[in-house]
Amino acid sequence: MWEAQMCNILCRLTPDAKIVKQFKEKIDDEYRVNMILDNLPLVVPIQRPDQEAPTVYQLGFHVGLKGHYAGSKEEKYFIHNHLAFTVKYHRDSQTETARIVGFEVKPFSVKHEYEGKWSDAQTHLTTCDPHSKHTVVNSNYP
Numbered sequence: 001m002w003e004a005q006m007c008n009i010l011c012r013l014t015p016d017a018k019i020v021k022q023f024k025e026k027i028d029d030e031y032r033v034n035m036i037l038d039n040l041p042l043v044v045p046i047q048r049p050d051q052e053a054p055t056v057y058q059l060g061f062h063v064g065l066k067g068h069y070a071g072s073k074e075e076k077y078f079i080h081n082h083l084a085f086t087v088k089y090h091r092d093s094q095t096e097t098a099r100i101v102g103f104e105v106k107p108f109s110v111k112h113e114y115e116g117k118w119s120d121a122q123t124h125l126t127t128c129d130p131h132s133k134h135t136v137v138n139s140n141y142p
Contacts, residue, residue: 002098007128012118023064024077032060033080037087038100045104061107080107082128 015023035042043057064079088102115124 007125009123009125012123014118023079027062027064027066027077027079031063032058033063034060035103035105037103040100040103042103042105044106057104061105064109078109080109081112082108082110084108 013019033042041059042061043059044061045055045057047055061080061083064077066075066077068075084106086102086104086106087100088104089098089100091098110127112125112127115126116122
């Protein structure tokens with residue numbers, strides 16, 4: 001706690017045709033991924049640009065989305081393969097303890113690049129490297 005963690009690889013899945021088909025079905029059915037941290041549900045904060053209302057929160061995040069590349073009419077499927085978590089907490093200044101009060105995520109679809117073999121535990125993501133000041137903070141694609 002209290003230490004930022006960046007760009008940790010948690011899964012090294014190379015999907016086959018069956019898994020791709022299942023993901024497409026989940027995206028079509030608008031499946032959401034739910035997680036719990038310290039008994040609090042994961043939420044996606046949504047700012048409404050057209051209103052001055054406070055942030056709204058959706059429980060869980062979509063597995064992925066359908067979209068188009070710029071200039072293309074072909075619809076593609078994108079898996080949310082990059083998650084930026086924010087853990088909010090209240091800190092007690094007298095005891096130096098903290099209580100978790102929020103668990104947020106911003107999911108992205110990123111075409112990651114890496115060095116080495118994908119199956120190797122020492123794989124280094126070149127698209128998300130805090131040492132070279134290259135980190136994913138949003139997704140401009142698809």
